Amino acid sequence: MNTATVRNTGARSIPAPVARAALVAALIAVWQVAPTVGLLDPRLLPPPSVVGPMIVQLFGEAGFRGHLATTLLETLVAFLVSVPVGFIMAILIGENKYASDIFKPLVFFVFSIPKSIFLPLFIFAFGISFHQKVAFGVFSTLFIVMMLSFAAIESVRRDHLVVARSYGATRMQTVLRVYLPGMTPVLLEAIRVSMIFNFTGILLAEMYASREGLGNVIEQWGQGFQLDRLMATIVVIAAIAIVFNETIRALESRCEHWRE
Amino acid sequence: MGLKAVVSSPSPAFSTDESGAVEVTNVGHVYETASGTTEALTDISFRVETGRFISIVGPSGCGKSSLLMMIAGLVQPTRGTITAGGRPLVQPDPTRIGVVFQDASLYPWLTARSNVEFPLSLRHVDHKIRRERAEEALDLVGLAGFADKHPHELSGGMKQRVALARGLVQDPPILLMDEPFAALDEQTRLTMGDEVLRIWERTRKTIIFVTHGLSEAIHLSDEVLVLTSRPGKLVDRVSVDLPRPRSFEVMGGRRFEELRERIWQRIRS
Numbered sequence: 121m122n123t124a125t126v127r128n129t130g131a132r133s134i135p136a137p138v139a140r141a142a143l144v145a146a147l148i149a150v151w152q153v154a155p156t157v158g159l160l161d162p163r164l165l166p167p168p169s170v171v172g173p174m175i176v177q178l179f180g181e182a183g184f185r186g187h188l189a190t191t192l193l194e195t196l197v198a199f200l201v202s203v204p205v206g207f208i209m210a211i212l213i214g215e216n217k218y219a220s221d222i223f224k225p226l227v228f229f230v231f232s233i234p235k236s237i238f239l240p241l242f243i244f245a246f247g248i249s250f251h252q253k254v255a256f257g258v259f260s261t262l263f264i265v266m267m268l269s270f271a272a273i274e275s276v277r278r279d280h281l282v283v284a285r286s287y288g289a290t291r292m293q294t295v296l297r298v299y300l301p302g303m304t305p306v307l308l309e310a311i312r313v314s315m316i317f318n319f320t321g322i323l324l325a326e327m328y329a330s331r332e333g334l335g336n337v338i339e340q341w342g343q344g345f346q347l348d349r350l351m352a353t354i355v356v357i358a359a360i361a362i363v364f365n366e367t368i369r370a371l372e373s374r375c376e377h378w379r380e
Numbered sequence: 381m382g383l384k385a386v387v388s389s390p391s392p393a394f395s396t397d398e399s400g401a402v403e404v405t406n407v408g409h410v411y412e413t414a415s416g417t418t419e420a421l422t423d424i425s426f427r428v429e430t431g432r433f434i435s436i437v438g439p440s441g442c443g444k445s446s447l448l449m450m451i452a453g454l455v456q457p458t459r460g461t462i463t464a465g466g467r468p469l470v471q472p473d474p475t476r477i478g479v480v481f482q483d484a485s486l487y488p489w490l491t492a493r494s495n496v497e498f499p500l501s502l503r504h505v506d507h508k509i510r511r512e513r514a515e516e517a518l519d520l521v522g523l524a525g526f527a528d529k530h531p532h533e534l535s536g537g538m539k540q541r542v543a544l545a546r547g548l549v550q551d552p553p554i555l556l557m558d559e560p561f562a563a564l565d566e567q568t569r570l571t572m573g574d575e576v577l578r579i580w581e582r583t584r585k586t587i588i589f590v591t592h593g594l595s596e597a598i599h600l601s602d603e604v605l606v607l608t609s610r611p612g613k614l615v616d617r618v619s620v621d622l623p624r625p626r627s628f629e630v631m632g633g634r635r636f637e638e639l640r641e642r643i644w645q646r647i648r649s
Contacts, residue, residue, distance in 0.1 A: 279485040286452055286472045286479045287499040297502075301489045377532040378489045 166348045174352040184337070188356070191334040194250060195322045198257025203314055205258075206265025207307075213266075214273045224270065231263040235321060239328050253325045253333070260321025261314050268310030275379075276302035305372060305379050312368040319361060398466040400430035400553035400586035402451060407460035409446055409612075419611040420446055424460070426605060426614060428588060430553065433580055435589045435597035438607030439647060444590045445482075447612070448558050451588065452479045464554055474499050478547035480557045484539035486531040486546075492518065493527035496545045517545035520579060537568040541575070548579070554586045562592070569593075573600055577625075598639050599626055606646045616646040 148168055155162035162170075178184040213223045239256065246252035276299055284298045326335025334357055341350040409421040420443040428434050436444045449455040451462055453469040462469055465476045472479075486495045494501075496514040505513075518527055521541040531539055540560055547555055557576070561569040573596060580587055591597050597604045598620055606616040618639060622630050630636060 277485075279481060279483055280487060282454060283479075283481065283485045283487075284502075286454055287474045287502055288472055289502050293502055297498075298487070301487070304489070375489065377530060 163345075163347065166351055170348050171351045171355060174348045175355060178349065178352055178356070187332055187334050187337050190250075190332045191322060191326065192360075194253040194257060194326075194333065195319055198254045198261065198322060199315060199318050201254070202258040202261035202318060203265055203311060206262045206314075207269045207310075209262075210266045210269030210273065214270050227263055227266050227270075231267055235260045236324055236328075239325060242325070243329055248329050248331065253322055253330070256325040257318050257322045260324075261318040264317045265310060265314045268306070268313060272303040272306035272310055273299075275306045301378065305375050308368055308372045308375070312365055312372070315364055315368075316361070323357070397430040401464075401466060402428040402554060402586060402588065403461075403463045404447075404451065405461050405463075407447070407450065407457045407462060409443065409450070409455075410458045421457075421612040424607075424612070424614050426617065428586055430586055431584045432603065433577075433587045433589070433601050434603045434605060435591055435601040436605045436607060437591060437594060437597050437643060437647070438612065439609045440592065442607040442609035443612030444607050445558050447607075448556050448588065448590050452477055452556050454479075474550050474552065476552055477554045477556060478550065478552040480540070480543050480547045480555070480560045482559045482562055484531070484536075484543040486539055486542055488531050491528050491530055492523065492534065492542045492545075495531070495542055496549050499546060499550050513549050514545070517549040518542070520548060520582070521545045521575065535568075536564050537572055540564065540572060544576070544579070548583070548585075551583075552585070554588070557587065557589045559590055559592065561596070569596070576600065594640050594643050595631070597643070598622070598636060599631060604639075604643060606643055608647065608649070615649070616643070618643055618646075 151165070152167045152169060154160045155165050155167045156169075166174075213219045213227075235256075238259065242252050242256045242259070246255055280298050280302055281294065284294045289297070322333075323335040323338070326333035327339045328335075330336040334353060338350060338353055338357075341347075341353065404427070405425050407421060407424040408419070410417050410419050412418075424447065436447065438444045446455060450457050451464065451469075453464075453472040456470075464473070467476075469476075486492075487498065490498065493511070493514050496517050497510045500510045500513060515524070515527065518524055521544050523538060523541050523545065526534065526538065526542075531542070534542065543560070547557075561572050564572065576587070576589075577600060589597070589600060601620050604618040604620060605614060606618065607613065608615050620639060622633075622635060622639075
């Protein structure tokens, strides 16, 4: 028996979810205690006892709710454009060997470029506007959607397609009844990861130049040294991101056996 | 027409029944590779009469699976013709031919019942009839109680039974099986062989069974076709004259050993 096995059995006496919850609770406790006892300047890191009520206060302010609505709308529109467009482009490219040879390397090239450096160009093209935020969100997301869609298409098992053909499936039937369900697990993963890129793109565009939105207030309150408001906004954004991510992950685990 | 109807329907007395006959004439297959063209199969000709159980054996790479895919209409031969039920096949025709693949190839997102119904649903068969037929087919393969299970809840042998039910659900006169039990353990393989024989005796379909197991081929078939490799060529047709049902004693007997030896010699040559 090797040492790794011995160590594992010892660590497993506490169930992982309990240990995880304890770790998060401990971090929040440190966050609370450190500024209170003077280990950290409370003006630099306001404790949860300040940030918590501030979140409630922010939701009571019409201005903040407006910023939240703007960001969510921009994110939603950019997402609803980039995911279907990226997916359809990936299918058109992935379906044809010649098109794959031409376009796939290009998609990989563009994907590797940091998208933030194009922000000034988007302002030239669209001005500081809703459209500019959405356009940049789409630009940030499109290439990861395409790359993950390529993977989704490849995840469809060949023998599943042969079975459909041997039972006389039409092209449409093959797409709807074999390709789509066959791709679903990887596609859900694509949606989840794409949202991370999309949300990041929108917030970045707002922080760089905007008149409204959560990115705008983050930038503003950071510059204005209003760290209670800044921290509260960070917690709200983190919560939105985690809730979306976990919802899709729950769907993913429900069709986990589809990958079999 | 349900599966049971086949057993009771009288075969026409005036001529031999063509519905389940398969005729392969001068079939050759060539495919392109990076290093040029490769001849996979050359000049294969044979005829299988309705209701016969034949096996195709040969070393791996002899093209026996390709040959089966051509009979299924999934691959077009480079040369020669293939007819099933007296008519040529230009594309898969599930009403004439059912196929059972090496991996059960069930759709993991569908229940056993929906997997069996799949071929019928492609043809927009009425929901009630679809369900009836699927249940009949699942019953035939001994899985009546498992209709609502998903493939990941079934054992390897059970998955192949579902695949077999899917192949039978449209009641095609011809059933093609491509190394269907290769991935199963020895015990399950033997059980599944007996299952296929039981179903064959009840439905009297023409079965063409590709395998690399010589004992399995002899145990199941009326006749064994032997292919050699590179290019795949039909070198022998061995009639299995062992009485049915083939008991354990028959399978250990002298005649069985003779047949096995003959096939083995032909494969090695």
